Amino acid sequence: DQQVKQNSPSLSVQEGRISILNCDYTNSMFDYFLWYKKYPAEGPTFLISISSIKDKNEDGRFTVFLNKSAKHLSLHIVPSQPGDSAVYFCAASNQGAQKLVFGQGTRLTINP
């Protein structure tokens, strides 16, 4: 039972344009959501997070949107840069729980 789903295994975007990565979840108890970025041969690194009391959180070029009614979140990267090429994982947890539930990941490629 995949509680967090990233339905696009890969995404290709031209440098300077917007990248939009999507994530859906099924567990309505989730109240905290995160995005991690992973380069080859490295562990995931934290990118941005959002609590369920908000619908948007912005940090520089990165914005995460949360639609609780649709159980959907998205990560927007504007403008996209070559260094953004990586695998992006969304993750979710519910308050008090210590475990993160990860999606399968989306490989983002930024083309010059």
Added chain:
Amino acid sequence: GAGVSQSPRYKVAKRGQDVALRCDPISGHVSLFWYQQALGQGPEFLTYFQNEAQLDKSGLPSDRFFAERPEGSVSTLKIQRTQQEDSAVYLCASSQRGFAEKLFFGSGTQLSVL
């Protein structure tokens, strides 16, 4: 060191062999997590420590998997009688507080069981 350190970086084991994977978390981090990442998948939770106490081991796939953190710092994940399905990257992560946010991950140990 500044980050989470895992060793060995790669491990090749024959089926049936026991292996031990080491994790050095960031100094002072209370919480330590182990995750398993199969090829093409996201990390899956294995177990969680707060200091030396193992508070959640619900993700360990079988009793062949055992984890410890005896002094609340370094942790070891041990897999007994390895099977081919144990082949994966094993990720260790730590966080400053006892909450699953902003985890700092190590580079992982890639285990291949032949």
